[in-house]
Amino acid sequence: MRDSFSLKTIGFLAAIFALVLVLPLVIPRFYTYTLALIYVMALLAMSLNLVVGHGGLFQFHHAAFYGVGAYTFALILTKTAMPFWIAFVAGPLAAGLTGCLIGGFCVRLTTLYFGMLQIALGSLIWAIVFRWYSLTGGDDGIHGIDMPSCISSTNASYYFILVIFTLCLIILYLILKSPFGITLRAIRDNPERCETVGINVNLHKLAAIVISTLFAGIAGVLFVVVERSVFPDLLFWILSLEVFIMCLLGGWFTFSGPILGAAIIVSLRTFVGTYTEYWTLILGVILILLIFFLPEGVMGFLAQKARPHERGLTAGEK
């Protein structure tokens, strides 16, 4: 990551921001909805990438935390009389707390074992949600959740999500630039060396997981704002896999890669999905091509193209 923004980058970001602000005024409602969904998935992928790309942890069941955030939000709105904002805060908090609990067990293990334990514990949460009919509605989920009138229209919810998404991106960026972010990348590189310079590696890993699951919870809440419903698939492992693929596809060593990955996957599912049920077939082909030609993801490739003097050097280092 570079230290300061060049004028060009600022201009580029401003142009994108202006574009996404104006878009809902001119495009059909369905596309506005799709864009909002992309932001939600992008935030989820970004939160995962904090631990996967920057922290080097195999967070294999990230969707569990996303689902916990979404369900907490939905349940508080439907089963209690508490105001909207409490539900909005409780969702991410519940996700973060779950992350802390599960993460606390997982950080004792490394690499694949970390991932396996997380899949096991995360699936446990899925099973509870799936079976507990009286509370969660089981397989049916909860539908038609009422949003406050100020964000109930498609455009209003779009802007609401855009604002939260942008805020989250800024916070994530600051976290990754901070000494904590640097430490995290050092841990990805070599945990043992980190210990020998006095870093409590497990504590840092746990902190990263809690931060990342908090943001996953926010994404979960935003999903409910777009979709107005929750269902057990939100915390199924297949979704976790999909989010993982978004990170890889976009470029997991870059900051904004996961956004691109999310955009690609959501668009594929939405638009190719209308032609064929087997859109995953196309995704599979894309993934194979990706592994062969763009091993650092789409964004990683673009970043390399943009800085030709560092090309080749990065590849030799890993």
Add this chain to the structure above:
Amino acid sequence: MLGVEEIHTFYGLSHILFGVSLTVLRGEIVCLLGRNGAGKSTTMRSIMGLTPPRQGTIRFRGKDITGNKPYQIARMGIGYVPDDRRVFADLSVGENLELAQRTTGGLAVWDKDRVYSFFPALRRIDSRKAGFLSGGEQQMLTIGRALMTNPDFLLLDEPTEGLAPMIVKELEDRIGRLRAEGLTVLLAEQNQKVALRLSDKGYIIDNGLIRYHGSTEELTADEEARKKYLLV
């Protein structure tokens, strides 16, 4: 300052160190000589807590530190420079140093600026990614990183391995200066010449056993012992 008493260290089932004992007094440079695979690095790793010994005790400033986590040991004031001089390749030189900054151990005297005055070559490349450095620069960075933790005791594992003679000379000079700064050093080396020039006393390790120990003068004089345990 450091007392290693009868440690037995294993990698899984293989028994590597068979009751290694050594003592390092404050302000000394002590060298640990031995061939490849003799147990030098394992001794270092045992002290640092990376491969804790199954038996025996390690005392640092009179306190039993056996079984402590590496990060706790680092915070007590032991700096470790590993033999494969791994830097954090994705981070810049400056970030590598900042990451290690601790003020917990002893006097807080080492900061980035001081490390750069100590190794002027590093100052110019502050923002370069550490993965792109030469071997000598990486070694300086690893030592600098260990110094940033403000240790009073430094474990140097083969600092001159695989470096050009001119850089070896420079490092030798720097390590000598560290002693003048009041640091205590345990130096593992295959390069006898450098090690004997620098240290006050030496241990020779072979096949996981300490075979010989004595002052540098004794060691220099006893060619037979050096031949027996050090020549390949």
